Amino acid sequence: MADEGVPALHAVDDGAPGDRRLGGGAGAIPLRLVLAGAEQVSERWQGATIHTSFWRVYQADGEGVSLRWAGGALDYPVAGLICIPGWVRFRFRWLRPVLHRYIHFEPTSWPRELVERCFPAPFLIDDPGLGGDLRRITGRFTEPGAWPPALQLEVQGLACRCLAVAIGRLGPAARQQLFPAGHGRFAGALALVEDALHRPLAVEELAAAAGLRPQPFIRAFRRAYGTTPAQFVIERRVARACRLLLDTGLDLPAVARACGFPDRHYLTRRFTRAMGVGPAAYRRRPPGLVS
Numbered sequence: 001m002a003d004e005g006v007p008a009l010h011a012v013d014d015g016a017p018g019d020r021r022l023g024g025g026a027g028a029i030p031l032r033l034v035l036a037g038a039e040q041v042s043e044r045w046q047g048a049t050i051h052t053s054f055w056r057v058y059q060a061d062g063e064g065v066s067l068r069w070a071g072g073a074l075d076y077p078v079a080g081l082i083c084i085p086g087w088v089r090f091r092f093r094w095l096r097p098v099l100h101r102y103i104h105f106e107p108t109s110w111p112r113e114l115v116e117r118c119f120p121a122p123f124l125i126d127d128p129g130l131g132g133d134l135r136r137i138t139g140r141f142t143e144p145g146a147w148p149p150a151l152q153l154e155v156q157g158l159a160c161r162c163l164a165v166a167i168g169r170l171g172p173a174a175r176q177q178l179f180p181a182g183h184g185r186f187a188g189a190l191a192l193v194e195d196a197l198h199r200p201l202a203v204e205e206l207a208a209a210a211g212l213r214p215q216p217f218i219r220a221f222r223r224a225y226g227t228t229p230a231q232f233v234i235e236r237r238v239a240r241a242c243r244l245l246l247d248t249g250l251d252l253p254a255v256a257r258a259c260g261f262p263d264r265h266y267l268t269r270r271f272t273r274a275m276g277v278g279p280a281a282y283r284r285r286p287p288g289l290v291s
Contacts, residue, residue, distance in 0.1 A: 029163065030190060034104035034243070036155045038138040041065060041094045051089040051275065052246070053239035054106035057125075057162050058082045059134050064095035072121055076100075079128045083162055085119035087112050101138045105159040109190045110178065111227045112235050112274075118174045125165050133158050180224040185210055189217075193233055197240050197260050203229055233260075238274045241267060245283045252279055 034054050041060075058067075060076035067074060067082070069090040076082055084090060086106060107115075125131075137154050167175060188209035193201065206229050207217035221229050237259040244255045256267040271279045 029160075030108045030187075030194065031156065031159060031163070032106045032108055032194075033152065033156055033159065034106060036103045036138060037141050038099055038101040040097055041092075041100050042097060045092050045094060047091060047093065049089065049091045051087070052242050053086045053112070054104050054243075055086050055159075055163070056084040057103045057105075057134065057159065058084065059101045059131055060098045061101070061135075062096070062098040064098060065100065066093050067091060067122065068093065069121060074122055074124060077124055077126070077131065079126075080131045081125040081127070081134060081162065082122055083125055083166060084122040085166065086115050088120070088122060090122065101134050103134065103155060103159050103162075105156075105163075106239070107163065108194050108236070109186075111225050111232055114177060114226060118170060118178060119166060123166070123169065125162060127165070130158065130161060130165075177226075182220070183224055185212075186221065186224065189221075189229070193236055197233075197237055198258050199260055201233055201260065234270060235274065237261060238271055241271055241279060242275070242282070245279055255279065 032054075058076060059081050060078065063075070063078060065076040067076075067084070067090045069088055074082055133154075137151070137158060140151055167178065170178070188211075189206040192206060192209045196205075203214050203218060207214045210217055210220075212220065218229060221227075221232075225232065227235075241255055241259045241261075244250055244258060248255075250258065252264040252267060256262070256264045259267065261267040261270065268278050268280075271282070275282060
């Protein structure tokens with residue numbers, strides 16, 4: 001019997017007898033790649049605190065690197081991987097300079113509260129195969145910012161495999177929260193949110209993308225994800241602001257415009273409420289904070 005917490009496999013009419021394949025109604029997990037690479041840890045990393053919306057997969061080429069978060073600590077593995085879910089606030093510690101390998105990625109369709117509830121802490125992936133793939137992939141980065149299409153697909157595939165491990169650690173009830181009944185109907189609306197974060201986005205537009213009228217859409221979305229569409233859009237705007245503050249030199253008015261906020265003051269208010277610190281202070285992170 002299929003696990004009720006996992007999207008169902010649907011039979012298709014044009015396959016051979018007994019074929020079981022993923023049907024279109026199962027939906028998908030939109031995943032955005034952020035960064036991948038390898039670099040030597042240094043003094044500027046010591047004690048750096050990190051808090052962002054995206055997930056991280058880490059590995060060190062030798063022992064002596066660890067991270068701490070509220071309620072726990074883990075050493076970097078040499079053979080396997082360490083996975084840090086989005087929104088977890090953690091701190092680096094290292095004893096010797098070793099090579100640090102990483103992939104940063106972001107599932108964009110899960111609200112923050114849901115991620116924090118289902119994935120509250122970092123965890124180890126004790127899989128030498130995945131660890132070897134990360135070493136091999138990051139070893140192919142010969143130029144900063146070089147993302148050949150084939151290599152990008154390999155990075156994305158490894159991120160997906162790590163995310164599958166994370167989901168596999170959950171019980172049926174938690175997986176049901178991540179993949180509520182009928183979640184595939186929101187795929188168009190969720191994609192629209194990511195594409196339109198820089199501009200005003202009315203609930204009528206989102207509802208139309210889901211093939212629903214506004215009020216039924218709001219009710220169905222809240223029932224599925226535990227938050228309203230408006231709240232989810234604000235959350236995604238804040239997540240984008242985090243990335244821009246860390247990765248670009250845009251001033252606050254430009255960040256606000258890029259994230260669909262009317263001005264820097266509204267950005268500051270929303271950002272502070274979500275992250276516990278204002279955008280200017282967030283940008284003035286401790287030296288060595290890795291985005």
